[in-house]
Amino acid sequence: MNLLMLLLTEATTTPTPVPDDTYNSPGTIGFLATFGITAIAVGLFFDMNRRVRRTRYRTEIRQKLAAEELANLEVAKPERPAPPAKPSRANPESDPNQ
Numbered sequence: 001m002n003l004l005m006l007l008l009t010e011a012t013t014t015p016t017p018v019p020d021d022t023y024n025s026p027g028t029i030g031f032l033a034t035f036g037i038t039a040i041a042v043g044l045f046f047d048m049n050r051r052v053r054r055t056r057y058r059t060e061i062r063q064k065l066a067a068e069e070l071a072n073l074e075v076a077k078p079e080r081p082a083p084p085a086k087p088s089r090a091n092p093e094s095d096p097n098q
Contacts, residue, residue, distance in 0.1 A: 026034075
């Protein structure tokens with residue numbers, strides 16, 4: 001009986017750990033991984049911004065060059081040949097050359 005009582009007290013007096021009391025941290029490796037991913041994302045954001053800005057500047061320059069080309073373009077009408085001479089309406093009988 002004493003043995004049974006001893007086993008029961010040993011089994012029931014052990015406290016169970018409370019999940020709120022444990023502290024879980026990713027540690028140094030987790031911090032470095034998170035920092036690396038963040039650094040790569042920030043680098044990609046800056047690179048994308050640079051590329052978009054460069055594309056926008058190129059488009060603006062092309063539009064300005066096209067506008068300057070249109071402003072400098074002279075549209076001249078082609079020279080027309082002289083109109084043909086009108087035939088004379090004189091009577092052929094009165095014409096001494098014939």
